[in-house]
Amino acid sequence: MSPRRPQPARQASLRAHNLALVFGEVADRGPASRAAIAAATGLTKASVSSLVDTLIDGHLLTELGPAPQGRIGRPGSVLGLSPDGPVGVGLELNVDYLATTTVGLSGHLLARELIAVDLRGYPVDEVIARAAAVLRRALDQAPAPVAGVGVALPGLVDTDGGLLRLAPNLGWRDVPVLAELRARAGLGDLPLRVDNEANLAALAELWFGEHRTPEGAPLTTFVHVSGEVGVGAGIVVRGELFRGARGFGGEIGHLPVRTDGPRCRCGAVGCLEQAAGLEAILRAAAPEHGPPPDGVHDSGPEAGLAGVIHRAETGQPGALQAIRQAGTWLGVAISSLLNVVDVGAVVLGGIYGRLA
Amino acid sequence: MSPRRPQPARQASLRAHNLALVFGEVADRGPASRAAIAAATGLTKASVSSLVDTLIDGHLLTELGPAPQGRIGRPGSVLGLSPDGPVGVGLELNVDYLATTTVGLSGHLLARELIAVDLRGYPVDEVIARAAAVLRRALDQAPAPVAGVGVALPGLVDTDGGLLRLAPNLGWRDVPVLAELRARAGLGDLPLRVDNEANLAALAELWFGEHRTPEGAPLTTFVHVSGEVGVGAGIVVRGELFRGARGFGGEIGHLPVRTDGPRCRCGAVGCLEQAAGLEAILRAAAPEHGPPPDGVHDSGPEAGLAGVIHRAETGQPGALQAIRQAGTWLGVAISSLLNVVDVGAVVLGGIYGRLA
DNA sequence: CATGATTTGTTCAACTCCTGTACTTACTCG
DNA sequence: CGAGTAAGTACAGGAGTTGAACAAATCATG
Numbered sequence: 123m124s125p126r127r128p129q130p131a132r133q134a135s136l137r138a139h140n141l142a143l144v145f146g147e148v149a150d151r152g153p154a155s156r157a158a159i160a161a162a163t164g165l166t167k168a169s170v171s172s173l174v175d176t177l178i179d180g181h182l183l184t185e186l187g188p189a190p191q192g193r194i195g196r197p198g199s200v201l202g203l204s205p206d207g208p209v210g211v212g213l214e215l216n217v218d219y220l221a222t223t224t225v226g227l228s229g230h231l232l233a234r235e236l237i238a239v240d241l242r243g244y245p246v247d248e249v250i251a252r253a254a255a256v257l258r259r260a261l262d263q264a265p266a267p268v269a270g271v272g273v274a275l276p277g278l279v280d281t282d283g284g285l286l287r288l289a290p291n292l293g294w295r296d297v298p299v300l301a302e303l304r305a306r307a308g309l310g311d312l313p314l315r316v317d318n319e320a321n322l323a324a325l326a327e328l329w330f331g332e333h334r335t336p337e338g339a340p341l342t343t344f345v346h347v348s349g350e351v352g353v354g355a356g357i358v359v360r361g362e363l364f365r366g367a368r369g370f371g372g373e374i375g376h377l378p379v380r381t382d383g384p385r386c387r388c389g390a391v392g393c394l395e396q397a398a399g400l401e402a403i404l405r406a407a408a409p410e411h412g413p414p415p416d417g418v419h420d421s422g423p424e425a426g427l428a429g430v431i432h433r434a435e436t437g438q439p440g441a442l443q444a445i446r447q448a449g450t451w452l453g454v455a456i457s458s459l460l461n462v463v464d465v466g467a468v469v470l471g472g473i474y475g476r477l478a
Numbered sequence: 479m480s481p482r483r484p485q486p487a488r489q490a491s492l493r494a495h496n497l498a499l500v501f502g503e504v505a506d507r508g509p510a511s512r513a514a515i516a517a518a519t520g521l522t523k524a525s526v527s528s529l530v531d532t533l534i535d536g537h538l539l540t541e542l543g544p545a546p547q548g549r550i551g552r553p554g555s556v557l558g559l560s561p562d563g564p565v566g567v568g569l570e571l572n573v574d575y576l577a578t579t580t581v582g583l584s585g586h587l588l589a590r591e592l593i594a595v596d597l598r599g600y601p602v603d604e605v606i607a608r609a610a611a612v613l614r615r616a617l618d619q620a621p622a623p624v625a626g627v628g629v630a631l632p633g634l635v636d637t638d639g640g641l642l643r644l645a646p647n648l649g650w651r652d653v654p655v656l657a658e659l660r661a662r663a664g665l666g667d668l669p670l671r672v673d674n675e676a677n678l679a680a681l682a683e684l685w686f687g688e689h690r691t692p693e694g695a696p697l698t699t700f701v702h703v704s705g706e707v708g709v710g711a712g713i714v715v716r717g718e719l720f721r722g723a724r725g726f727g728g729e730i731g732h733l734p735v736r737t738d739g740p741r742c743r744c745g746a747v748g749c750l751e752q753a754a755g756l757e758a759i760l761r762a763a764a765p766e767h768g769p770p771p772d773g774v775h776d777s778g779p780e781a782g783l784a785g786v787i788h789r790a791e792t793g794q795p796g797a798l799q800a801i802r803q804a805g806t807w808l809g810v811a812i813s814s815l816l817n818v819v820d821v822g823a824v825v826l827g828g829i830y831g832r833l834a
Numbered sequence: 835c836a837t838g839a840t841t842t843g844t845t846c847a848a849c850t851c852c853t854g855t856a857c858t859t860a861c862t863c864g
Numbered sequence: 865c866g867a868g869t870a871a872g873t874a875c876a877g878g879a880g881t882t883g884a885a886c887a888a889a890t891c892a893t894g
Contacts, residue, residue, distance in 0.1 A: 169881055
């Protein structure tokens with residue numbers, strides 16, 4: 123809520139900062155010798171030696187052997203991320219599936235479990251219990267100590283309080299997901315964070331994405347638009363995720379894009395979600411079918427989207443027109459967004475990635 | 479441009495951090511004893527003593543004398559901001575005036591000089607020379623060492639490069655204001671920063687503003703809308719100014735608010751500036767006068783605004799209608815902004831402050 | 835093949851800074 | 865006037881970085 127009070131700097135904070143600096147250097151720019159790390163970070167060789175020792179003891183870095191000789195002078199001993207270092211576990215709780223992912227230090231996949239299940243029908247309690255069980259299984263099967271757990275949720279998330287504030291598509295409101303999971307999965311004091319899936323998708327793009335700037339540098343400033351039933355955007359500026367005051371930034375689903383248009387669930391008129399959301403596309407693409415029935419329908423909106431794509435590829439004008447229309451509205455919203463946050467790149471994810 | 483490389487933490491950085499922590503405590507929360515500072519910051523009494531000694535030597539803090547006794551125990555010696563500490567100098571280069579402001583550590587005004595002059599007629603070179611001269615005078619007359627200089631500019635500013643990228647109302651483009659001022663005013667290596675006036679207005683609101691949250695706490699998250707000929711917004715989230723990738727965040731003047739509407743200088747249609755900017759208000763309020771003539775007109779748009787306000791106060795429907803109309807469009811733009819950055823408060827400045 | 839140049843990584847004394855404890859100082863309360 | 869309490873200081877000790885000296889490993893060269 124309020125900006126947190128700055129902490130005093132102790133000797134240990136200093137050490138922690140420099141450990142992170144050295145580790146980050148290897149993580150971001152690949153394996154390097156101690157001397158190279160010293161040159162890149164500005165630390166002295168002596169400090170780097172000491173820091174690297176600590177990191178090796180903690181199984182975060184490992185010696186990869188001597189550098190390939192070619193230049194004069196003693197060859198360095200190359201350090202890389204430890205393959206048997208601590209792992210991270212991610213839990214995705216989404217509308218129609220539940221999944222865990224276990225990754226190593228370099229982000230490589232170690233294990234994944236996905237359970238396709240439409241969670242809309244179940245009470246909150248039962249969903250949390252199932253999620254906790256899946257998470258517990260991932261933790262038990264982890265091949266190394268788990269450093270922390272991240273949870274992606276489909277809605278507005280209060281990251282500080284660990285609350286899922288609002289998930290319209292699940293029908294949830296103010297669910298203390300973090301506390302519940304910690305208790306039911308027996309996490310002890312393991313670091314555990316929850317966040318909005320749009321934000322996390324943006325971070326994934328930042329850390330692991332293949333997109334590049336025209337100059338070939340990795341993107342560090344962009345908007346990642348992830349459309350599903352709702353429309354969200356994760357905003358990354360200078361390598362940092364931008365959240366609003368309460369962590370609800372980037373909710374572009376309810377940007378006003380057309381002064382006419384249907385009334386939205388949120389009460390306003392002309393919201394993007396009503397103009398370019400998944401259901402709006404389906405509605406526009408298949409007006410002859412009428413609006414989809416309420417409640418669970420066995421084909422699901424996703425299946426409907428595949429249908430639209432197929433019909434568009436075979437040249438049916440209604441489907442093409444619907445996609446073009448949605449793209450136009452999305453463009454209006456994104457241009458608003460770009461004006462405000464001044465970023466240079468937009469990455470389309472979710473249904474828009476498939477439509478593009 | 480690119481996210482800057484993290485710096486190594488040295489012993490000195492640690493000291494600097496803690497000095498800032500102690501100083502900031504006194505600056506933010508008012509005078510306090512060493513013991514109170516220690517309790518508030520989490521530092522030990524011994525550290526605070528040492529840090530305070532350094533700050534007193536640097537004329538940043540000063541002993542205000544013993545605390546008013548009332549509680550048992552030895553009374554503390556209260557520390558406050560030094561009145562003869564270093565001063566800061568601000569330079570405002572705006573369309574129709576040039577001003578310098580000299581302030582003490584606590585932000586109290588020490589000196590101010592304002593020269594009303596319409597700068598639109600003059601070549602860039604001459605304007606910079608005049609600004610440098612005014613700045614030089616302020617520096618020479620400063621009653622204490624000058625810690626740094628801040629420059630407010632009416633346009634898009636690249637703060638890293640010290641460039642005024644674009645100032646449509648001055649007709650400037652890519653002017654290296656920082657370098658020019660440093661050279662012409664003989665600033666040596668004095669810290670010097672340039673920024674957008676909207677951003678600086680927002681920071682001023684953050685640091686010195688009287689606005690409070692409903693709970694009575696100072697605002698730390700808000701949007702400061704400053705409308706003049708153009709419309710800009712400074713965005714402050716959790717006590718920090720948010721800039722876009724290149725420092726051009728908050729340019730809401732060209733948010734698309736109406737899908738119809740006149741074409742804007744920027745090439746798009748429906749920009750806020752065309753719907754609710756100063757000239758749009760004047761145009762709407764006085765349709766019988768026709769659009770104002772191009773170029774400089776001796777009354778100036780500001781004078782026109784006073785007229786509109788006066789006519790509205792005397793109940794003339796045309797003026798009222800114009801203001802109401804502009805307010806509506808501004809509301810649409812602000813609601814877009816709030817969706818994206820998720821802040822809870824909006825502060826109206828510039829012409830909107832007067833219209834409200 | 836031996837020597838010197840060059841670069842890497844470690845060791846060690848010195849320095850800076852924070853911390854905890856003990857101590858002095860200064861005031862209130864009874 | 866003495867006990868109690870809180871503020872500020874002094875000092876030893878620990879953690880961390882620095883810089884220089886040194887040992888190790890390789891290439892270049894005669």
